Amino acid sequence: MANVNAPNAVGVLRLDRSYRRPGSGSVIVGGSPLRLFRLTEAGRAVAAALECGGDLPDGHRRLTDRLIDAGVVHPVLPTQAIEASALTVVIPAFRELPAHLPGDCRCIVVDDASPEPVPERDGVVTVRLDHNIGPAGARNRGLAVVDTPFVAFVDSDVSITDSELLRLASHLGDPSVALVAPRVRAASAPGALAGYERHHSPLDMGAEPARVAAATRVSYVPAAVIVCRTDAVRAIGGFDERLRFGEDVDLVWRLVEGGWRCRFEPAVEALHRTRPTLRGWLAQRFRYGTSAAPLARRHPGALAPVRINGWSAATWIPVVAGMPLLGGLIGSLSAVLLVRKLPFLAARESLRIAALGNLYAGRLLAAATTRAWWPLAVVAALVSRRARRVLLAAVLVPALLDRRGHPSSVDPVRAVDPVRALILRILDDGAYGAGLWAGAMRHRCVEVLLPSFAPFPPRPVEVSPAARAHRGGDGCRHTPRTRSPG
Numbered sequence: 001m002a003n004v005n006a007p008n009a010v011g012v013l014r015l016d017r018s019y020r021r022p023g024s025g026s027v028i029v030g031g032s033p034l035r036l037f038r039l040t041e042a043g044r045a046v047a048a049a050l051e052c053g054g055d056l057p058d059g060h061r062r063l064t065d066r067l068i069d070a071g072v073v074h075p076v077l078p079t080q081a082i083e084a085s086a087l088t089v090v091i092p093a094f095r096e097l098p099a100h101l102p103g104d105c106r107c108i109v110v111d112d113a114s115p116e117p118v119p120e121r122d123g124v125v126t127v128r129l130d131h132n133i134g135p136a137g138a139r140n141r142g143l144a145v146v147d148t149p150f151v152a153f154v155d156s157d158v159s160i161t162d163s164e165l166l167r168l169a170s171h172l173g174d175p176s177v178a179l180v181a182p183r184v185r186a187a188s189a190p191g192a193l194a195g196y197e198r199h200h201s202p203l204d205m206g207a208e209p210a211r212v213a214a215a216t217r218v219s220y221v222p223a224a225v226i227v228c229r230t231d232a233v234r235a236i237g238g239f240d241e242r243l244r245f246g247e248d249v250d251l252v253w254r255l256v257e258g259g260w261r262c263r264f265e266p267a268v269e270a271l272h273r274t275r276p277t278l279r280g281w282l283a284q285r286f287r288y289g290t291s292a293a294p295l296a297r298r299h300p301g302a303l304a305p306v307r308i309n310g311w312s313a314a315t316w317i318p319v320v321a322g323m324p325l326l327g328g329l330i331g332s333l334s335a336v337l338l339v340r341k342l343p344f345l346a347a348r349e350s351l352r353i354a355a356l357g358n359l360y361a362g363r364l365l366a367a368a369t370t371r372a373w374w375p376l377a378v379v380a381a382l383v384s385r386r387a388r389r390v391l392l393a394a395v396l397v398p399a400l401l402d403r404r405g406h407p408s409s410v411d412p413v414r415a416v417d418p419v420r421a422l423i424l425r426i427l428d429d430g431a432y433g434a435g436l437w438a439g440a441m442r443h444r445c446v447e448v449l450l451p452s453f454a455p456f457p458p459r460p461v462e463v464s465p466a467a468r469a470h471r472g473g474d475g476c477r478h479t480p481r482t483r484s485p486g
Contacts, residue, residue, distance in 0.1 A: 012076040013050060013064065017208060019072055021047055022349045029349065031070035032210070032217035033454060034357075037063075038344060069261070071216060074209040077267045078173060081166040086149050087227070089165065090142030092135045093118045093156040099273070100154050103162030108145060110138040136239035136247040139223070143230070143238055152227045158184065160225055160270035168268045169227045178232035178260035179252060181221035182268035183207070189274060193281060195416040196424040197274045199402075202288060205264050212262040214253055214302035221262070223248030225270045232260055240298075246291030253299050282431040289435020293443035304452035305372030305436075311337075311354075312361035313453070319362075320390050331358045363401075366394040371429040372436055372449060399425055 018030040026044055028037040039047060046060045050073060056064065067073045084104035091098045094112040097119060108125045111118040113132040120126050127141055139153050150172055152165045160182065171180040185204055186197040203222045210218035223239075226248070236254045239247045252262050275281040296303040311334035319327035335354035339347045369377050369391065377394070380387035399422050416424070440448050 012078075013068075013073045014076050014209070015050060016072050016074060016210075020349070021051070022346050024048070025346075027345050027349075028067070028072060029345075029353070030072040031067075033215060034353070035070045035072065036342070036345070037066070037070075037072070039063075069211065071211045074211070075171065075174065075263070077167065077265055078170040080170060080173075081163070082150065082169045082172070084162065084166060087152060087162075087166060087169055088146045088148045088150070088230075089152045089154055089162070090139060090146065091154050091156055092138035092142065094132070094138075096156050098154075098156040099159045100156075101161070105152070105162045105165065106148065108142045110142045112138040133241060134244050134247075135223070136243055137241040140238040140241060143233060146230055149230055150227060151230045151233065152225070153223050154270075155224045155272070157273040158224050158270050159187070159272075160268075164268050164270070165225075165227060168225075168265060171263055171265060172227065172229055174261070176261045177263055178229045178255045179212075179221075179226055179262040181205075181212070181226045181262075181264050182270050183264075183266035184222060184224045184270050184272055186274045187271040192416045192420045192424065193278060194274050196421055196428075197281075200425065200428060201272075201274075202285075203272060205266070207266050209266060210264045212252055212264050213256045214299060215307060218264045219302075220249040220252055221264055223251070224272055229260075232258075243291065243294060245287050246295045249291070249295055250298060253302065278427075282427060285428055285431035286435035286438075289432040289437075290439035290442070292436050292448040293439035293445040296445050296447045297443065300447070301452065303448045304450060305448065306364045306368040307452040307454050308361040308364055309357070309454045312358050313451070315358050316362055316365055322386055331355075334358070363398060366398050368451070369394040370398075370426070371433050374430060374433045375437060395422075395426065 016030055016032075018032065018034070020029040021027065022029070024044075026039045028039065028047060029035075037043075042057070042059065043063050045057050046063050048054075049056045049060075050064075050067075064073065068075065087105045089100065089102070089105050089107045091100055091107065091109045092112055093109050093114065095114045095116070095118075098109055100107075102121060102123050106125070107123065108127060109118060109121075111126060111128045112134070113129045117128065118126070125145070127145065129138065129141065133141075135155075142153075143151060150169050152169070154160060154165075164182070168180055168182055171177050183204060183206070184201070186194060186201045188194070188198070203224050205218050205221060208217075210216070212218050212221050214220075232255060233251070236251075236258055238251075240250050241247075243250055255262055275284055292303050311330070315327050315331040315334065317327070318324070318330065331354070335351050338354045339350040342350050377387065377391045381391045403418065403421070436448055440446060
């Protein structure tokens with residue numbers, strides 16, 4: 001389904017790439033995780049307007065709100081940026097001069113006790129800390145002196161202009177949105193590491209807009225660049241200073257748990273500097289892995305290395321065990337049962353959902369095998385020929401699919417030869433997985449090593465756009481509740 005714009009009370013909406021309405025009927029399929037929406041006649045009129053870019057009918061808000069919250073449609077970045085006087089930029093800095101150049105917005109640099117003080121700049125307020133407290137604490141110290149309704153947190157190694165931050169902040173014109181993040185891409189630089197990072201950076205959430213929430217396609221956004229509603233961040237206690245890593249993930253999830261919307265907007269891009277050495281790059285990935293366990297303590301159920309439904313697991317286990325025929329039979333059975341469980345959906349669409357779901361689950365399992373479970377996979381491969389074949393397939397097949405799916409004209413990683421790209425991918429996954437296990441042992445948290453099972457099939461949502469008993473009945477979100485860090 002093509003992405004077509006349609007006007008809405010919160011701006012213009014575009015369809016997510018997952019959006020489908022088979023046969024222009026009464027069911028919308030889409031979102032992350034996958035959802036089914038059963039429509040009334042009024043709902044079908046709303047869907048038709050979304051698809052053709054026409055004016056939305058009266059009473060559409062309940063349906064469009066649910067579609068936004070499910071990630072089925074997305075608000076388009078408004079063309080009118082906010083005023084510079086409404087935004088303050090906060091930059092935590094340690095040992096390096098911030099890459100961000102001050103412009104029209106007020107700028108606060110928090111020097112986190114650098115051995116050599118960060119030089120002051122004209123037009124920049126510098127806050128110097130007596131001892132190092134980490135990026136979370138440094139951002140909170142900057143937040144404490146912000147007196148504008150909106151605040152942008154920008155890391156010192158990130159380049160983005162004030163005008164782009166103001167464009168990004170226009171999403172906050174929707175009073176339900178507390179945080180919005182741009183696409184963060186690795187800056188161009190020579191060498192295989194930089195070329196690999198342009199495609200595999202953990203800070204790059206891709207080219208498609210998304211709502212941000214745990215267990216969705218974009219489950220987090222990095223605090224490398226985020227623009228926030230000042231009062232919303234203060235209401236939840238700011239960043240959790242007990243977290244040296246993962247504090248940005250925690251902030252986003254607490255905002256979502258508090259009833260706010262958080263958005264990823266790739267129409268605005270920022271550039272960050274890649275770690276210059278392989279050792280520093282691997283150390284970064286290791287530290288990212290160690291953050292999972294403390295995050296799992298704060299957000300139970302959100303950090304599983306893979307989340308699939310039981311039918312997909314039952315399909316792939318026999319395949320891995322050398323019984324592909326049995327796996328195929330189980331997969332076929334799951335498809336047939338899905339057709340029976342969803343009688344309101346065309347059989348062809350149900351079969352499509354089941355088939356694609358099982359294929360995607362295979363890719364998720366392969367990623368978990370080479371990332372979270374690689375220590376177990378390596379041990380198994382030492383004693384089992386079949387385990388060696390499974391591990392080799394888990395390493396090679398996703399790498400080949402990634403390269404095939406990105407033309408060299410638009411994908412800088414194709415500038416890295418296949419062998420070096422594969423080696424870097426293995427090192428990337430290995431370093432993160434090692435950090436994951438180290439964190440799990442340190443915090444005695446096995447949750448980050450265990451799979452999670454999602455319900456299947458997705459439960460349909462009955463929607464009547466004319467209903468008014470939602471979010472106070474006036475089309476606005478409820479007042480977000482607050483929660484302290486941790």
